[in-house]
Amino acid sequence: MLSEVRVTMTRTEAVSRGAGSAPADDVTRVAVSTVIFSLRREPGSDCLSLVLPLVRRTRDPFASRWALPGGWLDTTESLDAAASRTLAETTGLAPSYLEQLYAFGAVDRSPTRVVSIVYWALVREDESRTAAPEHDEENVAWFDAATLPELAFDHNQIVDYALWRLRNKVGYTRIAHGLLPETFTLAELREVYEAILRRKLDPANFRRQVENSGTLIPTDRFRTGSHRPARLYRYNRDIEVAERGPLDAHH
Amino acid sequence: MLSEVRVTMTRTEAVSRGAGSAPADDVTRVAVSTVIFSLRREPGSDCLSLVLPLVRRTRDPFASRWALPGGWLDTTESLDAAASRTLAETTGLAPSYLEQLYAFGAVDRSPTRVVSIVYWALVREDESRTAAPEHDEENVAWFDAATLPELAFDHNQIVDYALWRLRNKVGYTRIAHGLLPETFTLAELREVYEAILRRKLDPANFRRQVENSGTLIPTDRFRTGSHRPARLYRYNRDIEVAERGPLDAHH
DNA sequence: CCAAAAGTGTTGGAGGTACACCCATGA
DNA sequence: TCATGGGTGTACCTCCAACACTTTTGG
DSSP states (O other), X not given: OOOOOOEEEEOOSOOOSSOOOXXXXXXXXEEXXXXXXXXXXXXXXXXXXXXXXXXXXXXXXXXXXXXXXXXXXXXXXXXXXXXXXXXXXXXXXXXXXXXXXXXXXXXXXXXXXXXXXXXXXEOOHHHHHHOOSSSOGGGXXXXXXXXXXXXXXXXXXXXXXXXXXXXXXXXXXXXXXXXXXXXXXXXXXHHHHHHHHTXXXXXXXXXXXXXXXXXXXXXXXEEOSSSSOEEEEEEOTXXXXXXXXSOOOOO | OOOEEEEOOOOOTTXXXXXXXXXXXXXXXXXXXXXXXXXXXXXXXXXXXEEEEEEEXXXXXXXXXXXXXXXXXXXXXOHHXXXXXXXXXXXXXXXXXXXXXXXXXXXXXXXXXXXXXXXXXXXXXXXXXXXXXXXXXXXXXXXXXXXXXXXXXXXXXXXXXXXXXXXHHHHHSOGGGGGSOSSXXXXXXXHHHHHHHTSOOOHHHHHHHHHHHTOEEEEEEEEOSSSSOEEEEEEOTTTTTTTSOSOOOOO
């Protein structure tokens, strides 16, 4: 039915950032990348902003460009596991939330045929500080999500899509706690929403909304400091099950 | 900068779903499958039900089981194109709506390592009738989505997820027109919603909701027949752009 | 006491549900 | 004429945005 054909294809060096032997030439390879979001308080301004880690490519194509952390899919691991693994290898992070974003497979997105299964993840602010201890400090850096440079491949587009998903999902799920420590004040939670949605929220209405949603458990502790002490809350982990669809796995 | 090399792509004659020689053992291959929804009016009952086409497998694994239509990803086509192609090859259908669903890649979902990029699609009721003219009538059949047999691989799970997405998406987008002809009455549109959501909707409130959404354009024609003639509507195609995220392609 | 953030109350509008009610046709 | 679905009006309820107001701390 289909006969064997010869194809001439301009091919550059292998794609893998990091190690890996040269791959076979005639197959489409599967890569896994992750858009990792965290929050950082800018020293100058007093508001939080979304940041994400990028790795500098050390080889062609797009050598010296910044790219999403990722790697090749191993034959013996699931997609979710590959996302966690490559994420840990390149940045040393363990995400508090991880979800598949999309599979990108345009033929010209890389010189060789690569299908990228892209995940997106959230890491807590405190965790992202301790990350990348020995992981080439040089080649991993955090960027403000709003002002990214030109990235390798179609990664700018991918980040845009991940941002869109994050902004959507924060509206109808309670994933914001993936960016916060175990306990937090309502003001801190509101700041997270404001950073993601890029607009101010009414503190009074925000309080009632999250209180009525039943996803927060008040503790008896308070955050003291500047003014009137604010109650600390924890997330109710029993809720979030029903929010997701019938996809068993991914944690 | 980029050096040109020659690559020999042994296209193991294969790929399309039925045929196929044994694949290489050490690579993970990429398949593309599609969950295709359409509507069928059951002869006995008077209400619409969701149906989808399945193909009977002719070889192991899961020989003689029913499976989602699909095939191997070709090296020279995008994921979207592969979904359209395999969908046409196996069922002869051209979908009125096509969207990527999810990438499934558990290691044990197939004896050999296969990552399936799954799409879901809608085809209009009338189109689904004329389908599969010469496409092995024997090995393609339509099933009620609610009462599927045990399918090959993890395809039952996949259909469940596709149904979940469809039911969600019908609530906040206007994809239902993908199951209807060019013009239709509000009652017909409501029936589509009822079939997808599996519950009755108030005709009066349904009318106002879709009218206020601005997605319908009334024509000056009417569907006559049983009782008082019902006005025919068309969909306003200018709207649906803003509904989707920043994913350029897939039409 | 004052500033500022924590937390509460109140109002009005938007949108959804339930349901009563007219309208127009085939039989 | 009647039965049936097409189409309209309306009351009510819930949720949300706006904003006035009280409470509690640090300085």
